[in-house]
Amino acid sequence: MIRFRLERRIDPxxxxxxxxxxxxxxxxxxxxxxxxxxxxxxxxxxxxAMWDGAFGDIFGGEVYSVSETLVRATPLMLTGLAVAxxxxxxxxxxxxxxxxxxxxxxxxxxxxxxxxxxxxxxxTLVVYGLIMGGAAILAGALWAxxxxxxxxxxxxxEIIVTLMLNYIAILWYSQLFTTSWKDPEGLGFPGSALxxxxxxxxxxxxxxxxxxxxxxxxxxxxVWVLFAKTRAGYEIRLLGDNPEAARFAGVSVFRNILxxxxxxxxxxxxxxxxxxxxxxxxxxxxxxxxxxxxxxxVAWVAKLQPWAIVLVSILLAAVFVxxxxxxxxxxxxxSVAQVVQGVMLFFVLGGDIxxxxxxxxxxxxxxxxx
Amino acid sequence: xxxxxxxxxxxxxxxxxxxxxxxxIGEAITERSGILNLGVEGMMIMGAVTGFAAAFHTGSLMxxxxxxxxxxxxxALLHAFVTITLRADQIVSGLAITLAGTGxxxxxxxxxxxxxxxxxxxxxxxxRDVVIPGLxxxxxxxxxxxxxxxxxxxxxxxxxxxxFYIYRTSPGQQLRAMGExxxxxxxxGIPVLRYRYIYTMVGGALAGLGGAHLSLAYTPGWSxxxxxxxxxxxxxLVIFASWRxxxxxxxxLLFGGVNAVQFRLQASGTTISANLLNMAxxxxxxxxxxxxxxxxxxxSRLGAPAALGVPYSREERT
Numbered sequence: 001m002i003r004f005r006l007e008r009r010i011d012p013x014x015x016x017x018x019x020x021x022x023x024x025x026x027x028x029x030x031x032x033x034x035x036x037x038x039x040x041x042x043x044x045x046x047x048x049a050m051w052d053g054a055f056g057d058i059f060g061g062e063v064y065s066v067s068e069t070l071v072r073a074t075p076l077m078l079t080g081l082a083v084a085x086x087x088x089x090x091x092x093x094x095x096x097x098x099x100x101x102x103x104x105x106x107x108x109x110x111x112x113x114x115x116x117x118x119x120x121x122x123x124t125l126v127v128y129g130l131i132m133g134g135a136a137i138l139a140g141a142l143w144a145x146x147x148x149x150x151x152x153x154x155x156x157x158e159i160i161v162t163l164m165l166n167y168i169a170i171l172w173y174s175q176l177f178t179t180s181w182k183d184p185e186g187l188g189f190p191g192s193a194l195x196x197x198x199x200x201x202x203x204x205x206x207x208x209x210x211x212x213x214x215x216x217x218x219x220x221x222x223v224w225v226l227f228a229k230t231r232a233g234y235e236i237r238l239l240g241d242n243p244e245a246a247r248f249a250g251v252s253v254f255r256n257i258l259x260x261x262x263x264x265x266x267x268x269x270x271x272x273x274x275x276x277x278x279x280x281x282x283x284x285x286x287x288x289x290x291x292x293x294x295x296x297x298v299a300w301v302a303k304l305q306p307w308a309i310v311l312v313s314i315l316l317a318a319v320f321v322x323x324x325x326x327x328x329x330x331x332x333x334x335s336v337a338q339v340v341q342g343v344m345l346f347f348v349l350g351g352d353i354x355x356x357x358x359x360x361x362x363x364x365x366x367x368x369x370x
Numbered sequence: 371x372x373x374x375x376x377x378x379x380x381x382x383x384x385x386x387x388x389x390x391x392x393x394x395i396g397e398a399i400t401e402r403s404g405i406l407n408l409g410v411e412g413m414m415i416m417g418a419v420t421g422f423a424a425a426f427h428t429g430s431l432m433x434x435x436x437x438x439x440x441x442x443x444x445x446a447l448l449h450a451f452v453t454i455t456l457r458a459d460q461i462v463s464g465l466a467i468t469l470a471g472t473g474x475x476x477x478x479x480x481x482x483x484x485x486x487x488x489x490x491x492x493x494x495x496x497x498r499d500v501v502i503p504g505l506x507x508x509x510x511x512x513x514x515x516x517x518x519x520x521x522x523x524x525x526x527x528x529x530x531x532x533x534f535y536i537y538r539t540s541p542g543q544q545l546r547a548m549g550e551x552x553x554x555x556x557x558x559g560i561p562v563l564r565y566r567y568i569y570t571m572v573g574g575a576l577a578g579l580g581g582a583h584l585s586l587a588y589t590p591g592w593s594x595x596x597x598x599x600x601x602x603x604x605x606x607l608v609i610f611a612s613w614r615x616x617x618x619x620x621x622x623l624l625f626g627g628v629n630a631v632q633f634r635l636q637a638s639g640t641t642i643s644a645n646l647l648n649m650a651x652x653x654x655x656x657x658x659x660x661x662x663x664x665x666x667x668x669x670s671r672l673g674a675p676a677a678l679g680v681p682y683s684r685e686e687r688t
Binding site: 003006013039040092095103150153154157159160161163164165167173174178179234293294296297300333335336337338339340341343345346347350352353356357 | 461477596
């Protein structure tokens with residue numbers, strides 16, 4: 001009889017740290033294909049159409065689909081980084097969605113009301129960009145501060161609190177664009193007035209890709225520096241990996257929870273600003289597009305590595321854009337995208353065991369591991 | 371407040387709290403065995419869509435409920451496999467169940483209707499109220515408690531049964547022990563990992579059942595976001611209930627009551643907007659957690675299983 005036994009790897013080879021996630025993602029695509037097959041859709045046609053939608057026209061010299069993929073990747077990159085910073089400390093911030101929405105609300109408030117309230121502020125992109133960015137970071141960070149304080153003082157589960165705050169933020173923002181901030185000249189369509197043009201983030205040529213993508217890339221470098229080069233980053237990692245040792249070394253849990261959630265909420269808030277000031281130019285339906293939740297998949301598939309988050313956010317954005325494509329051309333629901341992403345997370349999660357353990361196969365009788 | 375109003379609010383509270391009660395008790399059982407499953411929301415919404423689809427196509431509510439429980443158990447099995455056998459992080463795996471479950475549910479909602487079509491807007495079979503003669507004419511509580519559907523009545527029986535199982539039987543005692551000290555239970559010759567699989571699946575089946583009550587009774591039919599975070603509220607209620615079945619019911623009634631008040635206010639044409647009213651259960655969840663946590667900061671005194679979320683393997687036990 002063949003027995004399987006797990007043996008913890010003392011010193012896992014380095015190549016496993018990328019080979020296992022890559023293999024997991026490939027297997028996840030195969031499994032999603034089987035799932036599609038089970039529901040009567042041809043997986044090869046579906047994936048081909050998704051590829052076409054996400055990157056296809058680059059070979060014809062066009063950039064439309066690639067640019068849309070990058071547009072979709074931008075908020076995922078920022079929220080993915082936001083989530084990763086918190087997850088490094090095993091502080092489970094599930095609230096990037098709400099923090100993004102609060103950032104979007106704050107940036108909208110600046111763009112809609114500040115020009116009238118303070119006409120002496122120079123109405124230029126640089127000045128307003130900085131104010132909107134600051135407001136968005138602050139709003140996201142303050143929203144994240146609630147679960148951070150509750151955790152630090154009362155040990156209240158941050159998972160539930162961040163999650164509940166998502167629902168509250170989304171309901172509040174719906175309230176704003178359908179009632180008090182609704183444009184009276186909007187012909188009955190819910191949504192705020194259009195922002196003044198000097199608050200629009202500059203776009204690259206005639207695509208919708210805008211400066212927010214660069215902000216995302218800079219943030220990735222920033223997060224890398226935080227964890228690779230600074231003492232604060234080291235303390236956060238230590239608290240995540242070995243809280244006992246961290247406490248023994250005199251690392252303040254309290255201070256780091258607050259720090260982590262301020263960074264995390266701030267990054268998510270910036271993502272919200274990018275969406276309103278870079279894409280929609282008003283507060284309207286669609287700001288909350290589950291980016292904060294998909295961010296969890298981004299962060300985990302990328303093993304919380306900043307440079308990998310950049311790549312994975314583009315990958316998952318491609319899955320989304322491809323999902324929209326198959327809805328248009330094949331009549332399949334766009335939610336195929338979410339299914340593929342969910343399956344990916346499972347495979348990466350389950351695949352982890354191969355980087356941490358060696359699997360021994362033996363023929364003799366031994367203890368069976370469940 | 372008139373007695374009629376109290377009776378009506380209590381009735382809606384019980385009706386609205388049923389899905390929460392099942393999901394909360396299910397999660398409490400899973401957590402008692404030492405496994406944290408944050409996939410309740412995903413299992414509930416999958417239960418809702420599968421239950422409705424199965425009942426719609428077969429015309430049988432029973433098959434709908436069984437399908438919902440089956441899919442919940444299946445998703446929980448996945449969680450058990452990933453966390454127990456593959457030893458992945460329980461928190462992330464639970465989140466994955468919820469994320470994948472939500473995505474899959476909206477996919478199925480577009481796909482499981484007639485001719486690969488959508489389920490949205492279809493009318494299917496639904497649980498009807500069964501008025502129990504005699505009991506239903508009790509003052510105040512009669513109509514509220516005994517003019518409900520069969521899933522609600524099963525809950526009345528289910529709560530004391532779970533209590534009896536957990537506190538008065540020897541498998542129940544083992545269940546309580548394996549969440550505290552799995553190594554001790556293992557030493558008694560009980561296969562902890564196998565039981566953790568089973569209790570995780572039981573929790574999943576109950577979450578699925580809760581979902582089915584939503585799509586087959588509370589808000590009959592299928593729509594996206596049907597569960598609206600109830601799965602997460604259930605996770606919070608487990609803490610509120612200190613992992614006890616009867617308290618889970620009390621907590622669920624409390625949230626059902628919030629729904630009922632919302633419902634009454636909207637029906638009476640209040641000027642408070644629906645968006646703001648809808649915030650109430652989420653704000654209350656946070657407040658309840660804050661109150662429970664400040665009442666006692668000691669986790670053990672709250673009754674949390676000591677080994678909750680800690681992976682267990684025979685060879686690496688400490």
